[in-house]
Amino acid sequence: MRWLLVKDLQILRRSPLLVALLVVYPLVVALLVGAALSSGPSKPTVAFANLVPPDEAKINVGGRQLDATSYASELFDAVEPIRVDTREQAIAKVRSGEALGALVIPPDVIERLQATLALGGGDPPRVEVYYGAENPLKRRYVKATIAATLADANKALSDEIFKEAARYLNLIVVGGSLSLPVVGDVEILGLRNAQRIIDAAIVGLPRDSSARIALRQVSRFARLAADNLDVSKPILASIGSPVAVREKAIEGSSASLDVFGVEIAVVISLMFLTVLLAAGMLALEREEHAFGRLVRGLVSRTGVLLEKIGLAGLCAWPLAAAMLAVLVAFLDLGWSRTPVWLLALLFAAFAFAALGVAIGGLAREVRAASLLAFMLILPIAALALVPSGAVDSTLYDVMRIVSGAFPFKPALNALDAALSGGELLGPLAHLTGLTAGFALLARLALRRFA
Amino acid sequence: MAASRTEAPEALRAEALSKVYGTRRALQGVSFIAAPGELLAVIGPNGAGKTTLLQILAGALSPTTGTVSLDRGAVGWVPQQPAVYSKLSVRENLRLFARLEKVPDVDATVDRMLEQADVSDRAADAVGTLSDGNRQRVNIAVGLLGDPAVLLLDEPSSSLDPRQRERLWEFVSALAREGGTTVVFSTHNVAEAERYADRLLVLADGELVFAGTPAGLERATGEHDAIDFEGAFVRFLRARGH
Numbered sequence: 228m229r230w231l232l233v234k235d236l237q238i239l240r241r242s243p244l245l246v247a248l249l250v251v252y253p254l255v256v257a258l259l260v261g262a263a264l265s266s267g268p269s270k271p272t273v274a275f276a277n278l279v280p281p282d283e284a285k286i287n288v289g290g291r292q293l294d295a296t297s298y299a300s301e302l303f304d305a306v307e308p309i310r311v312d313t314r315e316q317a318i319a320k321v322r323s324g325e326a327l328g329a330l331v332i333p334p335d336v337i338e339r340l341q342a343t344l345a346l347g348g349g350d351p352p353r354v355e356v357y358y359g360a361e362n363p364l365k366r367r368y369v370k371a372t373i374a375a376t377l378a379d380a381n382k383a384l385s386d387e388i389f390k391e392a393a394r395y396l397n398l399i400v401v402g403g404s405l406s407l408p409v410v411g412d413v414e415i416l417g418l419r420n421a422q423r424i425i426d427a428a429i430v431g432l433p434r435d436s437s438a439r440i441a442l443r444q445v446s447r448f449a450r451l452a453a454d455n456l457d458v459s460k461p462i463l464a465s466i467g468s469p470v471a472v473r474e475k476a477i478e479g480s481s482a483s484l485d486v487f488g489v490e491i492a493v494v495i496s497l498m499f500l501t502v503l504l505a506a507g508m509l510a511l512e513r514e515e516h517a518f519g520r521l522v523r524g525l526v527s528r529t530g531v532l533l534e535k536i537g538l539a540g541l542c543a544w545p546l547a548a549a550m551l552a553v554l555v556a557f558l559d560l561g562w563s564r565t566p567v568w569l570l571a572l573l574f575a576a577f578a579f580a581a582l583g584v585a586i587g588g589l590a591r592e593v594r595a596a597s598l599l600a601f602m603l604i605l606p607i608a609a610l611a612l613v614p615s616g617a618v619d620s621t622l623y624d625v626m627r628i629v630s631g632a633f634p635f636k637p638a639l640n641a642l643d644a645a646l647s648g649g650e651l652l653g654p655l656a657h658l659t660g661l662t663a664g665f666a667l668l669a670r671l672a673l674r675r676f677a
Numbered sequence: 678m679a680a681s682r683t684e685a686p687e688a689l690r691a692e693a694l695s696k697v698y699g700t701r702r703a704l705q706g707v708s709f710i711a712a713p714g715e716l717l718a719v720i721g722p723n724g725a726g727k728t729t730l731l732q733i734l735a736g737a738l739s740p741t742t743g744t745v746s747l748d749r750g751a752v753g754w755v756p757q758q759p760a761v762y763s764k765l766s767v768r769e770n771l772r773l774f775a776r777l778e779k780v781p782d783v784d785a786t787v788d789r790m791l792e793q794a795d796v797s798d799r800a801a802d803a804v805g806t807l808s809d810g811n812r813q814r815v816n817i818a819v820g821l822l823g824d825p826a827v828l829l830l831d832e833p834s835s836s837l838d839p840r841q842r843e844r845l846w847e848f849v850s851a852l853a854r855e856g857g858t859t860v861v862f863s864t865h866n867v868a869e870a871e872r873y874a875d876r877l878l879v880l881a882d883g884e885l886v887f888a889g890t891p892a893g894l895e896r897a898t899g900e901h902d903a904i905d906f907e908g909a910f911v912r913f914l915r916a917r918g919h
Contacts, residue, residue, distance in 0.1 A: 230776045234762065234769075241764045241803070516758040520819070523737045523754055525777040 231526060231534045235508055239542070250546060253499030257492035257550075271369045273306040274320035274329040276313060279337055286341050305376045306369075314355070321359045328369035331355040400453045418456070422449035489554045490642045495608060497547040497572065498579050498635055502604055505539035505583025506596040509669075513591050513676055528673045532584050532666060539580035540573070547572050551642075560646065568645035571655070575638035578658040581665035582634055588672030604635070611636040634661050687746070688713045688827050688859035689734070694743035696729050696883075703729045704740070704883045711861060711876075713826065716853045718874030719863040722914065725880040727863035728757065731831045734861065753825035753858075757832045759816035763805030767796055767815050770804055771822065778823045786822060794818035794848065810841030814848065821852070828852065830862035834869060846873050867910045881914050 239246055285294055309326055311317050317329035332354050339352035356373050398405055402417020416424075425446040432439050512518040512531065522528050548569055555562070586603065590596035611630040615623055630636040641654035689711040696704040704726040711717050719727045732738035734745055735754040761770045771787040780786045791797040794814040799807060804815055813833060820828060830849070834842045850873060852858045864870050870877055871891040879887035879894065887894055898909040 230773055234765065234773050237769065238762060238764045515762050516756055516760040517762060519732075519737050519756055520754060520760040520774075521777070523735055525774070 228526060228530050228534045228537075231521075231531070232538055235534070235538050238508075238511075249500055249503060253496040254550065256499065257496040262488065262492075270305065270307040271327045271372055272325065273308055273369065273373065274311050274317040274326040275308040276311045276317040276329070276331045278314065278334045279332055280334065283334075283337055286337055305372050318357055321357050324359065327359055328373060329355075329357040330373060331357070396456050396459065400456050418449045418453035422446050422453065425449065485558055486560065486646060487643075489551070489558060490639055490646065491612070493547055493551045493554065493572075494575065494635065494638045494642055496550055497543055497575055497638070498604055498608065500546060501539045501543040501576050501579035502583040502586065502600045503597060504542060505535050505580040506587035506590065506600045507593050508538060509535045509584050509587030510591060510593045510596040514593055518676060528676075529670060532588075532669050532673065535584050535587070536577060536580040536662075536666065539583055540576040543579070544573055544576040547576065555646075564645060564648065567651065568642060571638075571641040571645035571651065574655050574658040574662075575634060575641060578634035578638065578662045578665070581662040581669065584669040585665040585672065588669040588676060591676060604633075607633045608635050611639065631657070632661075634658060637661065686713055687711070688715070689861070690746040691730075691734065692744050692746070694730065694733055694740045694745070696726070696733065696738070697741045702883050704733070707743070707878075707880070707883075707885045709878055709885065709888055711827070711859050713859055714853050714857040715859050716850065716873060716875045717859070717861045717878060718870035718876070719861065719878045719880060720865075720867055720870045720910070721880035723865075724882075726883040727880055728831055729883075730880065731829050731861065731863055734827075735829050747827055751823075751826040753820035753823060753828040755817050755820035755828065755830045755833060757835065759804070759812045761804050761812070761815055761819060764803060766801050766803055767791065767807070768800040770815060771818060774819045775822050780822060780824075786824075790818040790822060793821070795844075808841070809836045810838070810844065813837060813841075813845060817845075817848070821858075825858065827859045827861065830860065832863050832865065834864065834866065842869070849873070879910075879913075881917065886914070886917055 309320055311320060314331045317326075317331050320326040321329045336352040336354065339350060342349045343351050354377065356370070358369055397403070398415045398417065400418050402415050402420045405413050405415050425442050429439055429442045429446065432442070509531070512521065518531070521531060526534075551568060551572065552565075555565075555568075582604075583600065586600050587596045590599045607630065610626045611633075613623070613626055617623075618626070637654045637657040641651060641658060643649060644651040644654055687710050691710075692708045694704055694707045695702065707726075707730060709717075719730060721727055729738065731754075733740045734747075735752060736745075737754065762773070765773065768787060768791065771790055772783055775783045775786050788797075791800050794817060796807075796811055796814055796818070799811060804812055807815065813836070817828075817830065817833065820830075828849075833849070834845055837845060846869070849860055849862070853860045862874075871894075874891065876890055877887065877894055878885060887897060889897075894913065895909065898913045
């Protein structure tokens with residue numbers, strides 16, 4: 228088996244273009260995928276037309292002037308705006324493809340908002356959103372971004388309104404000064420003060436005074452009203468944000484997006500290199516017509532398989548390790564877990580190599596094996612990256628089973644556990660099982676290989 | 678006569694060999710004996726079972742029934758397609774297979790094979806750069822590395838031009854005549870078999886329909902001194918329903 232290994236290394240040394248392709252291609256794919264996943268989506272370009280005259284952009288909430296258009300700045304955190312002056316210009320930007328969507332603030336929006344806040348009835352204020360229909364995915368993305376941002380703006384506005392409402396309530400309960408237009412500052416007595424005054428008045432009345440009973444009722448009312456209005460403040464606050472969020476990850480990766488991107492990049496590189504190498508080198512034995520000669524007493528079929536698994540695994544493992552080492556240094560992840568991630572990569576390399584020999588054994592020709600490997604491993608990697616909740620739960624379960632039948636997902640889990648200090652034994656056992664399973668499949672395929 | 682036949686040394690004995698693939702019988706009850714230094718040609722039309730027979734003799738295929746008596750380690754197997762690595766040089770190929778064959782002195786054996794196959798001057802060249810003839814010589818040299826008593830050649834001349842074929846048969850004949858190697862080869866070329874083989878095995882539809890000398894086959898066709906031996910062979914097969 229040793230001499231077969233030496234022979235394969237000699238063949239690889241004589242095929243520099245193939246080796247370069249095997250190394251460079253997965254590296255490029257992996258870095259692109261890793262960069263795409265770790266950088267997140269870019270801001271969509273949205274045309275923005277604010278038709279509200281600048282001097283009418285203020286709304287009055289309890290005598291306080293709020294600049295309604297300042298809430299539009301919330302939107303600009305999430306989108307790249309193209310400011311235009313008219314609705315038609317905004318729509319034209321969408322039609323031309325320059326913007327993915329358009330947001331138009333109509334001129335009457337402040338008036339309607341003011342009417343709504345003053346409980347004056349009428350239609351609530353509306354903003355207009357236009358989407359390009361070129362690409363449903365883009366349309367959904369822009370729609371979701373604008374909807375989420377408008378929800379944030381609504382929340383910010385309702386917070387301001389709540390603050391004003393709370394101030395009013397406080398004024399009614401404890402009293403204070405209120406500034407009114409035209410009238411000026413007005414002193415409000417407040418329910419607590421009213422109760423104190425009434426209680427004092429009751430004490431000064433004769434015991435048999437009939438006014439005592441009536442005043443006691445007024446005092447009780449003032450106390451109850453003050454107590455209940457105090458309670459209503461947290462209730463009002465809960466209307467603005469009825470559900471509070473407490474975040475806690477209970478399962479899966481705790482890695483940051485950057486580290487997750489690195490893990491994916493390294494595992495994709497390892498997968499491509501190992502699977503293609505193992506599949507190609509096994510199929511080459513048949514293409515060179517040497518397999519029949521080898522297994523006629525020189526090497527056993529199992530020996531040939533083990534040699535190919537060893538060759539592919541041991542060639543790809545140091546490359547993946549070197550790639551990960553560079554990325555670990557780049558992201559400053561520290562070196563204390565190096566032996567653990569080296570072990571995870573080794574198990575993953577052998578599992579991918581076993582998959583490779585199974586493909587090579589079934590395909591039997593180098594070109595067919597390479598094609599089959601590409602056709603198989605790309606969708607497997609894509610399936611493994613679909614997050615739960617993104618698809619129907621039954622479909623997700625099916626995808627999880629399919630992903631679990633191939634080494635990509637467990638390799639990703641193993642590397643994640645190795646880098647972040649999670650539970651490693653499970654993924655390693657999974658990879659070992661897959662290595663044995665695919666090696667067995669390859670051995671069966673070799674029965675009709677020569 | 679019978680007594681002298683049983684006392685004759687045997688390099689190879691095949692008895693009642695059959696091979697069945699599903700419902701197809703590729704080989705049916707084939708028996709024969711080959712003596713040391715004998716050149717034995719296996720001829721027959723396509724699908725007659727020639728390659729199957731040689732693969733069974735080589736141990737690359739198990740027979741459904743029947744036995745082969747020979748020392749497996751003493752068999753050199755040369756498949757129809759050169760089974761060598763085109764990216765490796767001639768010497769590297771020979772060295773690899775010599776090591777896998779566990780020959781005692783690898784370098785000396787390789788040098789001897791390079792000389793014997795007359796490819797010493799191309800020893801450092803990649804096999805992929807050689808002509809078909811030279812590649813076939815390397816293929817045969819690999820089969821001879823273990824110094825086998827029996828050499829099995831599956832259609833060794835099929836891809837060669839007449840000149841290369843002539844050189845190949847000189848080389849193979851020398852192995853049998855001078856080295857005492859028993860050579861069993863299959864071929865489509867009936868004239869080639871008649872010219873170089875000591876004995877012929879004629880297979881048709883998996884059955885052994887003739888075993889004997891080329892002269893014996895001529896007699897069996899009823900065309901003595903036939904100029905067109907191939908034509909006579911075809912008529913022989915037709916007469917037996919093949």
